[in-house]
Amino acid sequence: MTLLLTDVTVGDRPGRAVQVAGGRIAWLGDAVDAPRSDRVLAAEGALLTPAFVDAHVHATAAGLALTGLDLHSSVSLREAVETVTGHVTATRGIVLGTGWDETGWPEGRGLTRADLDAVVGDRPAYLARVDVHSAVASTALLDRVPGVTALPGWSPDGQLRLDAHHAVRQAAYGAVDPVQRRAAQRATLDAAAALGIGTVHEMAGPEVSGAEDLAGLLALAAERPGPRVLGYWGELAGRGGLVLVEELGLAGAGGDLFCDGAFGSHTAALSAPYADRPGTSGALRFDPGDLVEHVRACTLAGVQAGFHVIGDAALAQVLAAVGEVAAELGLAAVRACRHRLEHVEMVDPAAVGRLARWGVVASVQPAFDAAWGGTEGMYAERLGVERARATNPFAELADAGVALALGSDAPVTPLDPWGGVHAAVDHRTPGAGLRPFDAFDAATHGGWHAARAEHPAGPLAVGAPADLALWETTATLSAVLAGRARPACRQLLVAGEVVR
Numbered sequence: 001m002t003l004l005l006t007d008v009t010v011g012d013r014p015g016r017a018v019q020v021a022g023g024r025i026a027w028l029g030d031a032v033d034a035p036r037s038d039r040v041l042a043a044e045g046a047l048l049t050p051a052f053v054d055a056h057v058h059a060t061a062a063g064l065a066l067t068g069l070d071l072h073s074s075v076s077l078r079e080a081v082e083t084v085t086g087h088v089t090a091t092r093g094i095v096l097g098t099g100w101d102e103t104g105w106p107e108g109r110g111l112t113r114a115d116l117d118a119v120v121g122d123r124p125a126y127l128a129r130v131d132v133h134s135a136v137a138s139t140a141l142l143d144r145v146p147g148v149t150a151l152p153g154w155s156p157d158g159q160l161r162l163d164a165h166h167a168v169r170q171a172a173y174g175a176v177d178p179v180q181r182r183a184a185q186r187a188t189l190d191a192a193a194a195l196g197i198g199t200v201h202e203m204a205g206p207e208v209s210g211a212e213d214l215a216g217l218l219a220l221a222a223e224r225p226g227p228r229v230l231g232y233w234g235e236l237a238g239r240g241g242l243v244l245v246e247e248l249g250l251a252g253a254g255g256d257l258f259c260d261g262a263f264g265s266h267t268a269a270l271s272a273p274y275a276d277r278p279g280t281s282g283a284l285r286f287d288p289g290d291l292v293e294h295v296r297a298c299t300l301a302g303v304q305a306g307f308h309v310i311g312d313a314a315l316a317q318v319l320a321a322v323g324e325v326a327a328e329l330g331l332a333a334v335r336a337c338r339h340r341l342e343h344v345e346m347v348d349p350a351a352v353g354r355l356a357r358w359g360v361v362a363s364v365q366p367a368f369d370a371a372w373g374g375t376e377g378m379y380a381e382r383l384g385v386e387r388a389r390a391t392n393p394f395a396e397l398a399d400a401g402v403a404l405a406l407g408s409d410a411p412v413t414p415l416d417p418w419g420g421v422h423a424a425v426d427h428r429t430p431g432a433g434l435r436p437f438d439a440f441d442a443a444t445h446g447g448w449h450a451a452r453a454e455h456p457a458g459p460l461a462v463g464a465p466a467d468l469a470l471w472e473t474t475a476t477l478s479a480v481l482a483g484r485a486r487p488a489c490r491q492l493l494v495a496g497e498v499v500r
């Protein structure tokens with residue numbers, strides 16, 4: 001069975017055709033020379049590109065945000081409480097929500113447990129702050145987490161950070177029933193397909209979503225046509241993290257293996273204190289030895305290791321660990337594993353050089369910079385203007401030869417692959433953005449590369465998996481990129497199958 005996509009614009013060339021067979025690109029050339037095919041799809045000049053890869057996704061949470069309570073647009077505490085009230089009235093079971101951000105609220109404070117209890121009564125409720133590294137929980141949910149009051153990050157007002165937050169989040173997602181969870185995962189995969197995303201990297205872990213959640217997602221992706229799911233499991237090798245990687249055939253032992261938190265919650269680990277809270281520099285979650293052990297175990301097993309690192313102190317700790325393992329096992333062994341880091345938002349030139357030398361991939365989220373970067377955003381508030389301006393140095397990373405992959409970290413920011421590409425180009429700090437084609441490459445090929453699954457000749461070559469997106473535009477790719485357009489996805493192929 002062969003499929004010919006003909007009269008397509010590929011890159012900047014109209015009048016092209018692509019033949020797909022056996023899930024792969026079998027032929028690529030001028031439409032007039034196209035081989036005979038069993039099926040022909042004439043696209044009237046539509047732009048054809050490799051499908052996007054979103055390299056950092058939390059499918060269940062993103063789906064719960066799509067199908068559930070979304071507080072991103074609440075402009076005041078009052079409005080947020082009203083939205084929660086409406087949701088509570090219309091639903092049963094655990095109340096899950098995300099997206100509240102008190103920084104612009106006239107009340108000058110965020111949601112508390114008392115606010116929530118007044119609305120949800122005895123129902124468990126968990127509402128993540130916009131950065132998802134802190135949250136507020138209702139008393140009924142907190143009651144399900146024995147010992148939570150003794151954990152770091154606990155606060156009697158129900159605003160939780162650090163370990164207290166992780167424990168409560170685990171309880172919250174544990175309370176989602178299987179039907180609710182499957183519907184959420186399906187919503188995410190459908191939304192991804194509608195946006196031309198052919199692959200998502202699911203960042204699972206014991207504190208994020210659980211093994212059952214990940215196994216369910218992989219099963220769902222396998223049993224129906226839709227985006228591919230490449231799974232990551234964020235648990236230290238010393239705590240059995242590699243077992244699940246093997247069992248479920250995951251792409252790596254990392255992802256959201258949290259070395260620190262996030263800027264918004266003052267939990268990203270910095271080498272110097274926060275500008276707006278000089279008493280804290282955030283917190284490191286692991287001992288250096290834990291990280292060395294993880295990187296060593298992964299490297300010995302030929303498995304990709306990875307970590308969530310946001311602050312410069314967290315990055316320094318990881319780099320020290322990779323360096324130690326490189327010295328012990330050799331540079332080639334480390335490079336072969338292509339270890340990867342999520343976020344890497346504070347990286348100085350010396351660290352950039354080490355990432356490049358050790359072949360470590362940077363999985364970055366340009367929408368973070370668009371939302372919080374620049375001289376007046378939340379990062380500037382937290383870090384001061386100087387440090388904020390230096391965050392997410394995409395151009396510097398790319399120029400040094402560090403491989404980049406773009407992602408959304410949905411539900412932290414919505415699935416929006418074109419938006420991510422444009423945000424990577426239009427960096428809030430002049431000079432720090434990527435060139436348009438490099439940004440597009442990081443959002444497509446970069447994702448395959450980051451999971452060690454790339455085709456050597458790139459995503460649009462004979463032999464490459466036929467993961468292709470056809471767009472509602474006849475403009476060239478250059479024109480789409482130059483115009484910052486976000487064309488709608490007309491058709492998505494994954495492994496040569498038309499999935500929408």
Ligand SMILES: [Zn+2]
Nearest residue numbers: 056203256409
């Ligand atoms: Zn994440």
